[in-house]
Amino acid sequence: MNFTLKIWRQKNAKSKGHFETYKVQNISPGTSFLEMLDILNEQLINEGADPIAVNKGCKGKKVDPVAFDHDCREGICGICSLYINGRAHGPDNEITTCQLYMRKFKDGETITVEPWRTRGFPILKDLVVDRGAFDKILQAGGFISVNAGNAPDANAILVQKEKANESMDAAACVGCGACVATCKNGSAMLFVASRVSSLALLPQGKIEGARRAKAMVAKMDELGFGSCTNTRACELECPKGISIAHIARLNREFLSAKLKD
Amino acid sequence: MTKLVSHVPEGPLEQKWISHKNNIRIVSPANKRKLEIIVVGTGLGGASAAASLGELGYNVKVFCISDSPRRAHSIAAQGGINAAKNYRNDNDSVYRLFHDTIKSGDYRSREANVYRLAEVSNNIIDHCVAQGVPFGRDYSGLLDNRSFGGGQVSRTFYARGQTGQQLLLGAYAALNRQVTKERVKTYPRHEMLDLVVIEGEAKGIIARNLVTGKIERFGAHAVVIATGGYGNCYFLSTYAMTCNGSAIWQCYKKGAFFANPSFTQIHPTCIPVEGDQQSKLTLMSESLRNDGRIWVPKKIEDAKKLQAGELKGSQIPEEDRDYYLERRYPAFGNLVPRDVASRAAKERCDAGFGVNNTGRGVFLDFSTAIERLGKEVIEARYGNLFQMYEKITDVNAYEEPMMIYPTIHYTMGGIWVDYNLQTTIPGLYAIGEANFSDHGGNRLGASALMQGLADGYFILPYTIGDYLAGKILTPKTDINHPAFAEAEKGITDRINKLFDVKGRRSVDSYHKELGHIMWEYVGMTRNEEGLKKAIAQIRKLRKEYWENVCVPGENNEFNQELEKALRVADFMEMGELMALDALNRRESCGGHFREEMQTEDGETKRDDENFMYVSAWEFKGEDREPVLHKEPLKFEFVKVASRSYAKI
Numbered sequence: 001m002n003f004t005l006k007i008w009r010q011k012n013a014k015s016k017g018h019f020e021t022y023k024v025q026n027i028s029p030g031t032s033f034l035e036m037l038d039i040l041n042e043q044l045i046n047e048g049a050d051p052i053a054v055n056k057g058c059k060g061k062k063v064d065p066v067a068f069d070h071d072c073r074e075g076i077c078g079i080c081s082l083y084i085n086g087r088a089h090g091p092d093n094e095i096t097t098c099q100l101y102m103r104k105f106k107d108g109e110t111i112t113v114e115p116w117r118t119r120g121f122p123i124l125k126d127l128v129v130d131r132g133a134f135d136k137i138l139q140a141g142g143f144i145s146v147n148a149g150n151a152p153d154a155n156a157i158l159v160q161k162e163k164a165n166e167s168m169d170a171a172a173c174v175g176c177g178a179c180v181a182t183c184k185n186g187s188a189m190l191f192v193a194s195r196v197s198s199l200a201l202l203p204q205g206k207i208e209g210a211r212r213a214k215a216m217v218a219k220m221d222e223l224g225f226g227s228c229t230n231t232r233a234c235e236l237e238c239p240k241g242i243s244i245a246h247i248a249r250l251n252r253e254f255l256s257a258k259l260k261d
Numbered sequence: 262m263t264k265l266v267s268h269v270p271e272g273p274l275e276q277k278w279i280s281h282k283n284n285i286r287i288v289s290p291a292n293k294r295k296l297e298i299i300v301v302g303t304g305l306g307g308a309s310a311a312a313s314l315g316e317l318g319y320n321v322k323v324f325c326i327s328d329s330p331r332r333a334h335s336i337a338a339q340g341g342i343n344a345a346k347n348y349r350n351d352n353d354s355v356y357r358l359f360h361d362t363i364k365s366g367d368y369r370s371r372e373a374n375v376y377r378l379a380e381v382s383n384n385i386i387d388h389c390v391a392q393g394v395p396f397g398r399d400y401s402g403l404l405d406n407r408s409f410g411g412g413q414v415s416r417t418f419y420a421r422g423q424t425g426q427q428l429l430l431g432a433y434a435a436l437n438r439q440v441t442k443e444r445v446k447t448y449p450r451h452e453m454l455d456l457v458v459i460e461g462e463a464k465g466i467i468a469r470n471l472v473t474g475k476i477e478r479f480g481a482h483a484v485v486i487a488t489g490g491y492g493n494c495y496f497l498s499t500y501a502m503t504c505n506g507s508a509i510w511q512c513y514k515k516g517a518f519f520a521n522p523s524f525t526q527i528h529p530t531c532i533p534v535e536g537d538q539q540s541k542l543t544l545m546s547e548s549l550r551n552d553g554r555i556w557v558p559k560k561i562e563d564a565k566k567l568q569a570g571e572l573k574g575s576q577i578p579e580e581d582r583d584y585y586l587e588r589r590y591p592a593f594g595n596l597v598p599r600d601v602a603s604r605a606a607k608e609r610c611d612a613g614f615g616v617n618n619t620g621r622g623v624f625l626d627f628s629t630a631i632e633r634l635g636k637e638v639i640e641a642r643y644g645n646l647f648q649m650y651e652k653i654t655d656v657n658a659y660e661e662p663m664m665i666y667p668t669i670h671y672t673m674g675g676i677w678v679d680y681n682l683q684t685t686i687p688g689l690y691a692i693g694e695a696n697f698s699d700h701g702g703n704r705l706g707a708s709a710l711m712q713g714l715a716d717g718y719f720i721l722p723y724t725i726g727d728y729l730a731g732k733i734l735t736p737k738t739d740i741n742h743p744a745f746a747e748a749e750k751g752i753t754d755r756i757n758k759l760f761d762v763k764g765r766r767s768v769d770s771y772h773k774e775l776g777h778i779m780w781e782y783v784g785m786t787r788n789e790e791g792l793k794k795a796i797a798q799i800r801k802l803r804k805e806y807w808e809n810v811c812v813p814g815e816n817n818e819f820n821q822e823l824e825k826a827l828r829v830a831d832f833m834e835m836g837e838l839m840a841l842d843a844l845n846r847r848e849s850c851g852g853h854f855r856e857e858m859q860t861e862d863g864e865t866k867r868d869d870e871n872f873m874y875v876s877a878w879e880f881k882g883e884d885r886e887p888v889l890h891k892e893p894l895k896f897e898f899v900k901v902a903s904r905s906y907a908k909i
Binding site: 012030155 | 309312313316327328329330331332333334336337346348383384386387388389390391392393395396397398399400401402403404420421423426427430433434435437438440441447449472501502503535536538539540541543544648649652653654655718719722765767769770811813814818819821822
């Protein structure tokens with residue numbers, strides 16, 4: 001398969017970016033999207049992006065491969081991102097970009113590749129963004145305060161099977177940020193809700209429930225993420241299919257905590 | 262000369278850890294506040310260690326190469342974590358878990374360490390439940406278990422097919438809590454490039470800020486390495502793309518011994534290689550072997566049709582299927598340990614019975630289980646794995662059997678550590694996959710998560726106190742010490758040297774070539790001739806690398822090619838040591854299969870008389886042969902037996 005790629009290039013956080021067009025050829029349908037980007041980079045290095053550099057080997061600065069975040073390449077680490085043809089993680093459902101395969105595109109298609117574009121995640125280079133804000137939100141209260149060595153026997157805490165399952169549904173969040181990038185308000189509600197809800201469903205998480213919901217929501221607001229207006233775009237693009245029902249639970253937790261104040 | 266002293270305490274097996282804890286020194290809370298610890302890596306080992314050390318009151322700096330500690334590759338572990346809870350009442354015990362681990366490791370691990378691992382396994386489950394890890398449960402609300410390869414009991418706790426993710430998020434949450442309390446400071450997108458040793462003791466690291474390219478110095482009273490394994494030396498593996506062995510390699514070059522480098526685990530259930538554009542291989546959890554049955558056709562003509570795409574697996578009648586694991590190993594069946602299952606698959610494929618277009622694949626079939634339990638039960642157990650399989654291969658595994666083939670998955674070898682998890686450099690500790698200590702020649706399934714968390718939550722926080730108790734009067738490490746300047750200069754020179762090559766070939770192309778050599782000659786089976794060939798080829802490739810590699814861009818920017826170039830430069834050296842170790846170990850044990858040493862049935866043949874030791878290699882300088890030290894393994898409490906899974 002052959003493709004034309006329009007890729008966002010930006011030297012660093014301070015510089016202005018622009019689209020650059022590239023062509024890739026002989027891509028097999030079973031190749032993943034990120035492998036296709038590997039092939040592009042290999043090509044850029046081999047040819048030299050600048051035509052003058054061709055036949056002179058690598059001249060250092062002239063060759064400029066595309067920077068993109070990627071790691072586990074099996075849909076679980078959550079580091080890969082990318083807006084592909086206007087959709088977070090590209091044209092397939094319930095996947096991260098690393099699980100997107102070229103068979104999902106038409107031969108000869110032009111594919112537009114952009115980084116997450118949202119106030120909460122500044123661009124570092126090309127397609128790489130800084131999602132440090134997610135760490136900060138979780139540091140504000142996304143935990144149960146238990147030290148190693150404190151715990152009772154594991155079976156001393158009973159958890160209803162259905163609740164455990166629902167908690168697991170929420171805990172499946174990989175922290176990729178597609179929800180924020182997709183939301184027209186740049187809201188991190190689904191991300192925050194997944195953690196709050198996952199812990200609120202468990203007896204061991206209930207104890208700090210009120211404090212957690214308030215602290216995490218406050219941090220989210222402080223870091224400049226927008227509000228939720230129930231458009232449900234986040235749910236649609238979440239690679240793990242996390243339901244906005246968890247946002248409802250977050251709202252309940254938050255409201256009841258505030259009412260108690 | 263450094264001597265290997267394991268510091269295993271005297272006394273009966275079940276008393277060793279207890280009495281050791283009673284005898285080692287501790288640090289008072291007032292003094293803990295004065296002490297600094299660096300932890301490199303934030304997988305299960307690193308994150309749990311950093312969190313626990315923070316809870317104790319130490320000042321911790323923790324480094325990771327990703328944008329967040331939560332990305333570490335522990336997150337990808339699917340199946341589960343072992344513990345000797347005996348919740349199933351199936352006669353499991355600490356001793357049985359210990360014994361299964363020792364046996365699975367083919368009697369090449371240290372008895373006392375393994376027993377301790379089994380002993381603390383139960384604390385891990387307790388702690389993780391308290392942290393809010395949503396483990397699978399049954400209708401009574403109690404924890405559920407599944408079985409794993411290498412055991413005959415159900416002792417594996419799980420959170421769907423995402424156990425590693427949930428445990429890591431637990432450790433990461435504990436870490437986050439300490440960040441808020443300002444006991445831990447995180448350094449994301451920082452890569453350790455050298456260890457700083459002052460007067461024989463580990464005193465800090467040099468790291469590169471991966472966003473700005475700045476080379477930075479960090480000092481501490483002790484350094485903990487938790488950077489995982491080095492399996493990416495093979496290029497194609499189940500590791501994440503950025504997993505690397507550079508941190509442990511720098512420690513090795515600074516004097517830490519490297520133990521059993523050739524011990525790598527090949528996982529039997531991965532999605533087979535497809536074409537030459539592939540960058541990594543995806544694992545299908547071993548838990549699938551609970552209900553999936555592995556087979557190839559009995560008739561070679563059926564195999565040929567499968568390879569040509571003229572026949573589907575589901576069209577082959579039951580009587581023409583060869584369930585070769587059930588046939589060869591009736592007692593364990595599809596749940597034989599990983600190395601055994603991997604070699605058996607290779608044997609069938611070598612004989613021409615492979616089922617995919619490359620002839621390097623076998624079936625993992627759920628039709629019997631679906632018939633027995635119904636599709637819903639299978640979906641509840643493995644739904645996300647079936648979904649993942651379909652996304653990658655475009656095949657619905659509820660209707661057609663999965664295709665699998667073995668690939669590199671884990672490295673049992675690593676930095677040599679004593680019973681305290683301290684390396685041969687005082688003040689330098691290694692935990693989790695980065696050390697060698699617990700898995701011998703082959704790791705038991707669902708034990709990697711167990712070891713990472715055991716080391717981080719319950720072992721290192723005790724043992725490191727024994728060393729730090731002697732440092733309470735030592736002031737903070739001065740990063741202006743000449744040793745820091747020297748280490749920093751070494752790194753800057755190396756980076757400049759890479760840029761100066763200005764060659765024609767990409768880093769990846771060298772990495773792929775190295776991987777081919779490693780897989781071909783230092784892979785599932787090894788022999789003397791091949792290993793010698795590998796060493797010669799790696800040396801040649803390494804020479805060429807430094808003459809013709811292309812590293813574009815500059816140091817003082819976000820530069821992923823430079824990151825890779827530094828890591829691959831280290832793999833080029835590491836691969837040689839792995840081959841050398843495999844060459845030296847003229848016996849077959851666990852995942853290390855020397856073709857010269859096999860039984861008539863093609864099973865591993867150990868040589869206990871000559872090789873019952875840990876090989877620990879000492880670096881002697883560039884282009885000089887490393888020196889082999891041997892730590893003899895004594896088995897006082899288990900009877901060393903031939904490791905057979907064939908008997909009923």
